[in-house]
Amino acid sequence: MSGLAHGFWGLLTRDLRLALRRRADASLAVLFFVLAAALFPFGVGPEPNLLARMAPGVIWVTALLAVLLSLERLFLADYEDGSLELMVLAPQPLEMTVLAKALAHWLTTGLPLIAAAPLLALLYNMDPAGLPMLVVAMALGTPSLSLTGAVGAALTLGARRGGVLIPLLVLPLNIPVLIFGVAALDAALSGFNPLPHIMFLGALFLGSLVLAPLAGAAALRQAME
Amino acid sequence: MSLFEGRNLICIRGGRHVFAGLGFAVSAGGALVLVGPNGSGKSSLLRLMAGLSRPASGGLSWAGAEIAGDPEAHRARVRYIGHLDCVKAVLSVSENLSFWAGQYGPAGPDEVRRGLEAFALENLAGLPGQVLSAGQRHRLALARLAASPGELWLLDEPTVGLDTAAQEHLTAAIAAHRGAGGRVVAATHTPMDLPGAQTLTLEPFALAARAAEAELDAEPAW
Numbered sequence: 001m002s003g004l005a006h007g008f009w010g011l012l013t014r015d016l017r018l019a020l021r022r023r024a025d026a027s028l029a030v031l032f033f034v035l036a037a038a039l040f041p042f043g044v045g046p047e048p049n050l051l052a053r054m055a056p057g058v059i060w061v062t063a064l065l066a067v068l069l070s071l072e073r074l075f076l077a078d079y080e081d082g083s084l085e086l087m088v089l090a091p092q093p094l095e096m097t098v099l100a101k102a103l104a105h106w107l108t109t110g111l112p113l114i115a116a117a118p119l120l121a122l123l124y125n126m127d128p129a130g131l132p133m134l135v136v137a138m139a140l141g142t143p144s145l146s147l148t149g150a151v152g153a154a155l156t157l158g159a160r161r162g163g164v165l166i167p168l169l170v171l172p173l174n175i176p177v178l179i180f181g182v183a184a185l186d187a188a189l190s191g192f193n194p195l196p197h198i199m200f201l202g203a204l205f206l207g208s209l210v211l212a213p214l215a216g217a218a219a220l221r222q223a224m225e
Numbered sequence: 226m227s228l229f230e231g232r233n234l235i236c237i238r239g240g241r242h243v244f245a246g247l248g249f250a251v252s253a254g255g256a257l258v259l260v261g262p263n264g265s266g267k268s269s270l271l272r273l274m275a276g277l278s279r280p281a282s283g284g285l286s287w288a289g290a291e292i293a294g295d296p297e298a299h300r301a302r303v304r305y306i307g308h309l310d311c312v313k314a315v316l317s318v319s320e321n322l323s324f325w326a327g328q329y330g331p332a333g334p335d336e337v338r339r340g341l342e343a344f345a346l347e348n349l350a351g352l353p354g355q356v357l358s359a360g361q362r363h364r365l366a367l368a369r370l371a372a373s374p375g376e377l378w379l380l381d382e383p384t385v386g387l388d389t390a391a392q393e394h395l396t397a398a399i400a401a402h403r404g405a406g407g408r409v410v411a412a413t414h415t416p417m418d419l420p421g422a423q424t425l426t427l428e429p430f431a432l433a434a435r436a437a438e439a440e441l442d443a444e445p446a447w
Binding site: 006007010011014017018021022080081082083085086087088089090091092093224225 | 275276277278279297300301303305307308309310311312313315316320324325327328329330331
């Protein structure tokens with residue numbers, strides 16, 4: 001295994017191991033997702049058709065908020081105990097470090113959200129025929145959220161109350177993911193072709209896969225100065 | 226003779242001139258001890274040497290080649306021990322060490338054992354980071370030096386919190402490192418046993434920076 005892949009793999013397995021040992025922290029996002037989504041019926045009333053109509057939007061918006069909730073810790077723990085300095089000093093490119101951190105974040109936050117989403121959809125009386133599309137759209141959309149979120153988390157290091165700043169920075173960037181994620185699901189539910197929306201989600205993912213590590217690495221270097 | 230050199234370095238942090246006109250040279254097997262009162266820029270200089278921050282002016286070179294020209298090669302040489310110990314509370318001592326050793330290249334159980342043995346941490350290998358005392362955490366940080374060899378050690382107050390035995394381990398590790406042609410730059414307030422080490426007193430350069438700053442302030446702002 002080359003040195004590059006070795007550093008990437010080492011960081012990824014360490015972050016996953018940390019998440020596994022601190023399961024309470026890691027499960028916070030998915031618990032928030034389920035609870036927040038379960039609140040809506042209390043607010044708008046239990047009318048089944050209305051809930052089914054709302055399901056795609058509610059699931060996507062609460063998933064977005066759940067991801068935001070988990071972003072602050074993405075770099076902060078490593079920043080506070082000095083690990084981030086060493087990662088900046090490690091021989092592999094810092095872009096790979098950002099990518100490994102974002103991937104670990106997606107595996108520990110995005111993946112549980114994808115697993116919980118069909119359950120919520122059923123709670124909302126959504127047509128089960130839309131479930132595969134829900135999973136596909138979330139599988140393509142949530143990595144973008146982790147990637148852009150990593151940039152926001154890196155930019156706010158060293159700022160007081162960075163946790164409040166992150167949503168302000170990241171939410172506008174995530175609006176396209178929300179739009180096409182909901183649109184793909186709506187199209188599938190009403191019998192239209194969801195492919196164009198899915199392709200947009202894929203394009204957003206590929207775009208952030210390239211740009212987010214570059215921007216995140218630049219932000220981390222700035223935070224070290 | 227390949228030198229690790231700094232020439233005419235000026236460091237500005239947070240708008241304040243920390244030091245100016247500073248130069249140094251460390252040859253293979255050499256050691257440089259940075260001394261000076263708190264705030265004279267010892268840590269700032271180590272961070273410049275590591276490449277964590279960039280000098281406002283002046284340059285750093287390794288064997289004649291500018292470090293800014295190939296930062297990745299420099300990062301592969303540098304082992305930096307800062308004020309923070311980078312120990313994760315929920316990972317065991319050996320897991321912590323094996324992660325950091327792996328960041329500098331493939332590291333197996335042998336490298337980890339070498340690091341643990343160099344600072345007498347074998348008996349603590351299975352303990353989680355959260356039960357370690359401050360001194361033990363610091364020894365674990367220092368063990369990174371022995372677990373992943375690099376040519377240039379940058380040590381910021383390496384003796385803080387160490388007992389006599391651990392200080393001897395550190396001295397032995399540094400001696401072995403220099404014997405193999407490695408270089409050490411250490412900022413310290415306590416005397417360290419480094420035979421043949423040069424000493425760099427930072428105070429005059431800090432005063433020069435203050436003078437330069439005062440001159441700038443005196444100039445009329447157009």
